[in-house]
Amino acid sequence: MANQRMTGAEIVIKALVDQGVDVIFGYPGGAVLPIYDALFQQDKVRHILVRHEQGAMHAAEGYARSTGKVGVVLVTSGPGATNCVTGLTDALMDSIPVVCLTGQVPTHLIGNDAFQEADTVGITRPCTKHNYLVKDSNDIARIIHEAFHVARSGRPGPVVVDLPKNVVVNQGTYQTPAQSRTKKYNPQVKADIARVEQAVELLAGAKRPIIYAGGGVINAGPAASQLLASFAKLTGYPVTLTLMGLGAFPASDPQFLGMLGMHGTLEANYAMHGCDVMLCLGARFDDRVTGRLDAFSPGSKKIHVDIDVSSINKNVRVDLPVVGDAAYVLEDMIKVWKSRQYRADEAALKAWWATIDGWRKRDSLRYQPSKDIIKPQYALQRLFAAIKGRDDVFISTEVGQHQMWAAQFIGFEKPNHWLTSGGLGTMGYGLPAAMGAQVANPKALCIDVAGEASILMNIQEMSTIAQYRLPVKVFILNNQYMGMVRQWQEFFFGGRYSESYMDSLPDFVKLAEAFGAVGLRATKPEDVDGLVKEMLDCPKAVIADVMVDKTENCYPMIPAGAAHNEIKLGPEGGVTSSVNDEGMVLV
Amino acid sequence: MSNPVNERRHTIAVLVDNEPGVLARVIGLFSGRGYNIDSLTVAEVSAEKTQSRITVVTRGTPMVIEQIKAQLGRLVPVHKVSDLTIEGPHVERELALLKVAGTGEKRVEALRIADVFRARAVDSTTASFVFEVTGTSDKVDALISLMMPLGLVDVSRTGVVAIARGPKPL
Numbered sequence: 001m002a003n004q005r006m007t008g009a010e011i012v013i014k015a016l017v018d019q020g021v022d023v024i025f026g027y028p029g030g031a032v033l034p035i036y037d038a039l040f041q042q043d044k045v046r047h048i049l050v051r052h053e054q055g056a057m058h059a060a061e062g063y064a065r066s067t068g069k070v071g072v073v074l075v076t077s078g079p080g081a082t083n084c085v086t087g088l089t090d091a092l093m094d095s096i097p098v099v100c101l102t103g104q105v106p107t108h109l110i111g112n113d114a115f116q117e118a119d120t121v122g123i124t125r126p127c128t129k130h131n132y133l134v135k136d137s138n139d140i141a142r143i144i145h146e147a148f149h150v151a152r153s154g155r156p157g158p159v160v161v162d163l164p165k166n167v168v169v170n171q172g173t174y175q176t177p178a179q180s181r182t183k184k185y186n187p188q189v190k191a192d193i194a195r196v197e198q199a200v201e202l203l204a205g206a207k208r209p210i211i212y213a214g215g216g217v218i219n220a221g222p223a224a225s226q227l228l229a230s231f232a233k234l235t236g237y238p239v240t241l242t243l244m245g246l247g248a249f250p251a252s253d254p255q256f257l258g259m260l261g262m263h264g265t266l267e268a269n270y271a272m273h274g275c276d277v278m279l280c281l282g283a284r285f286d287d288r289v290t291g292r293l294d295a296f297s298p299g300s301k302k303i304h305v306d307i308d309v310s311s312i313n314k315n316v317r318v319d320l321p322v323v324g325d326a327a328y329v330l331e332d333m334i335k336v337w338k339s340r341q342y343r344a345d346e347a348a349l350k351a352w353w354a355t356i357d358g359w360r361k362r363d364s365l366r367y368q369p370s371k372d373i374i375k376p377q378y379a380l381q382r383l384f385a386a387i388k389g390r391d392d393v394f395i396s397t398e399v400g401q402h403q404m405w406a407a408q409f410i411g412f413e414k415p416n417h418w419l420t421s422g423g424l425g426t427m428g429y430g431l432p433a434a435m436g437a438q439v440a441n442p443k444a445l446c447i448d449v450a451g452e453a454s455i456l457m458n459i460q461e462m463s464t465i466a467q468y469r470l471p472v473k474v475f476i477l478n479n480q481y482m483g484m485v486r487q488w489q490e491f492f493f494g495g496r497y498s499e500s501y502m503d504s505l506p507d508f509v510k511l512a513e514a515f516g517a518v519g520l521r522a523t524k525p526e527d528v529d530g531l532v533k534e535m536l537d538c539p540k541a542v543i544a545d546v547m548v549d550k551t552e553n554c555y556p557m558i559p560a561g562a563a564h565n566e567i568k569l570g571p572e573g574g575v576t577s578s579v580n581d582e583g584m585v586l587v
Numbered sequence: 588m589s590n591p592v593n594e595r596r597h598t599i600a601v602l603v604d605n606e607p608g609v610l611a612r613v614i615g616l617f618s619g620r621g622y623n624i625d626s627l628t629v630a631e632v633s634a635e636k637t638q639s640r641i642t643v644v645t646r647g648t649p650m651v652i653e654q655i656k657a658q659l660g661r662l663v664p665v666h667k668v669s670d671l672t673i674e675g676p677h678v679e680r681e682l683a684l685l686k687v688a689g690t691g692e693k694r695v696e697a698l699r700i701a702d703v704f705r706a707r708a709v710d711s712t713t714a715s716f717v718f719e720v721t722g723t724s725d726k727v728d729a730l731i732s733l734m735m736p737l738g739l740v741d742v743s744r745t746g747v748v749a750i751a752r753g754p755k756p757l
């Protein structure tokens with residue numbers, strides 16, 4: 001079996017098969033024709049033909065996030081590769097494992113400005129975890145195996161393998177994953193036990209503790225989320241999640257305070273501000289979470305569990321760094337807590353929960369309901385009511401207000417069911433991501449909660465969805481504005497709505513029909529339940545155009561550069577007042 | 588974030604796989620994240636030519652320096668990152684070639700100063716010298732400033748190479 005001679009293209013396919021790949025997302029072109037030819041002659045790897053390479057990248061991200069596996073993309077040289085740059089950057093920011101195979105001009109033409117040549121490794125170096133240019137057919141297998149290893153180990157991320165055409169045409173020797181095993185990249189997963197013991201001791205002594213968990217818990221696999229639930233049960237401590245962490249702790253659990261950060265709940269942000277011990281688990285103190293750094297949780301001792309040393313002490317100085325995988329660390333923390341028979345300080349914890357419940361009572365997600373116009377929050381509440389209790393639902397989003405409302409109003413009980421672009425905030429992410437999730441989970445219900453502006457950024461993927469008969473649902477909260485932009489213009493730019501009105505929108509119902517999908521529309525609050533039911537009952541792809549309040553704003557909001565306790569719950573008091581010049585330069 | 592008051596100069600040694608693009612990765616990391624590079628040197632150091640050693644001199648607050656080391660450490664081809672400035676005593680050297688053009692009194696003075704600095708003349712014409720000097724960056728700086736009024740027309744410096752004192756390898 002080993003040491004077989006075959007063409008480079010055949011080696012590529014065999015390497016994918018040996019990595020357990022069953023589906024790839026791609027788009028052909030001159031430089032990858034040999035690989036497409038090899039694909040044609042086999043039936044182990046299924047190819048999904050997207051309509052734009054950016055769609056392939058986000059589909060692979062959706063596939064990866066919804067399965068925990070590595071997503072795979074195959075594109076041609078030049079424009080095929082450059083069209084992947086946004087998706088690669090997105091995957092890098094959100095720690096999503098993707099291997100992207102790009103075609104390249106033959107090695108002897110590299111550097112000659114040959115037809116469809118781009119310096120792919122140069123262009124993608126800063127937006128990948130690692131990248132490779134393969135120069136010899138004998139190296140293909142080893143490099144592809146290494147690429148998968150790098151993509152999924154440690155902090156996951158995107159890896160590019162650039163394959164010149166002559167390298168995939170020429171013959172080479174195949175190497176199995178075992179033969180290619182590398183000592184090169186082996187991040188530490190198990191943490192220093194002394195650190196873990198210190199962390200648990202600190203936590204056990206807490207009077208006002210908080211667990212702040214993020215996407216790293218999801219990266220660590222479903223077991224990590226279960227361990228997080230056990231640790232929370234054991235201690236009785238409150239838990240908040242980042243946008244990327246949603247699903248890592250059950251939303252229905254009474255110990256869950258909701259999402260924190262710029263559009264997080266009052267109780268989550270106040271608890272972060274007022275805590276005395278913070279356990280940060282696989283989250284990276286993003287500026288959307290911390291607000292003004294010098295006012296961030298000023299009185300707390302901070303423990304930071306992260307697999308990537310560079311995430312620690314990047315934005316916020318912590319007292320106790322613990323480097324390791326969230327699942328391993330949680331397991332050890334539980335062991336230590338139990339073996340040392342720690343008990344939470346009952347009286348202090350009771351008082352802390354009483355304070356938190358006081359904040360909760362202010363119901364920071366409340367909004368002004370309406371009988372005449374559909375409030376976006378209402379539409380999502382009705383959608384959530386219809387899917388609640390099902391465990392086969394995947395929700396993706398585009399970027400904007402609708403994304404924040406989806407995060408606030410849809411509860412996730414399990415990890416890997418929420419797909420959103422957090423770090424890069426890529427409009428156009430949601431539709432291909434839902435498509436990727438649907439490919440990976442054919443029986444599941446995959447819904448893209450969209451804005452009417454974002455959805456147009458990768459709308460072409462409706463054609464892919466038609467071709468593969470993927471019953472993806474697109475739930476557009478159509479406010480006819482780039483709502484998030486309009487909101488900032490209202491608050492910070494005197495209501496001058498410069499270029500944020502979405503003029504000349506398509507008729508989304510007809511657009512759905514043009515793509516062979518079903519189009520639905522709701523314009524009145526009483527239409528919403530019917531629309532949701534029809535959408536969920538429909539065996540085909542659906543675009544649901546929900547005409548919502550055009551000028552609704554997303555609250556709570558901590559304006560950029562403000563502190564957690566300067567959170568605004570609604571129009572009363574105004575948001576503008578708390579923003580100073582320093583805040584105005586922030587995004 | 589960068590507060591010049593507690594910024595400090597650090598010399599960092601990095602052992603990397605000797606593969607194409609590794610230097611671009613390191614330099615791209617510094618430019619992309621806005622870190623300073625005072626100097627950077629690189630050359631193969633293993634007999635099998637599989638590894639190179641990069642010496643980078645940078646400046647930053649303790650938090651920035653910690654980030655720089657962590658960011659270097661997570662590059663896939665990087666094997667080892669060592670902050671020589673904080674990990675104990677080390678030796679730093681730099682080599683420079685100085686071209687001094689001139690005649691008469693200034694020429695004699697240039698030779699005299701070179702001698703004080705133990706700089707060797709490695710090329711001479713009737714109208715010029717090329718001096719080779721080795722030492723700390725401060726020493727090289729000092730020689731350059733003394734040669735300036737004596738007809739210094741060209742300087743080529745290697746940047747700092749450094750190694751820890753004592754028996755232990757990197």
Ligand SMILES: Cc1cc2nc3c(=O)[nH]c(=O)nc-3n(C[C@H](O)[C@H](O)[C@H](O)COP(=O)(O)OP(=O)(O)OC[C@H]3O[C@@H](n4cnc5c(N)ncnc54)[C@H](O)[C@@H]3O)c2cc1C
Pocket residue numbers: 093094095154155156213214215216217219220221241242243244245259260261262263264281282283284285286288289305306307308311324325326327399400403404421422423424425426484
């Ligand atoms: C319009 C908009 C508004 C936003 N508003 C908010 C907001 O209000 N609140 C909010 O929270 N976010 C918000 N975000 C998202 C925000 O920008 C960040 O993407 C997000 O906060 C980062 O989440 P995270 O800290 O969980 O880190 P991630 O980006 O998920 O990073 C994961 C961290 O875990 C570590 N890690 C990875 N694997 C493991 C492992 N196995 N074990 C341990 N650690 C691991 C990584 O090294 C990294 O440090 C918003 C985004 C947009 C587009």
Ligand SMILES: Cc1ncc(C[n+]2csc(CCOP(=O)(O)OP(=O)(O)O)c2C)c(N)n1
Pocket residue numbers: 398399400401402403425426427428450451452453454455477479481482483484485
């Ligand atoms: C590719 C890209 N371009 C620009 C932006 C900046 N941006 C963030 S939200 C937003 C508006 C999104 O509008 P819409 O999709 O209608 O969502 P809404 O906020 O109205 O819910 C824009 C332009 C972005 N995030 N991504």
Ligand SMILES: [Mg+2]
Pocket residue numbers: 400451452453477478479480481482483
């Ligand atoms: Mg909109």
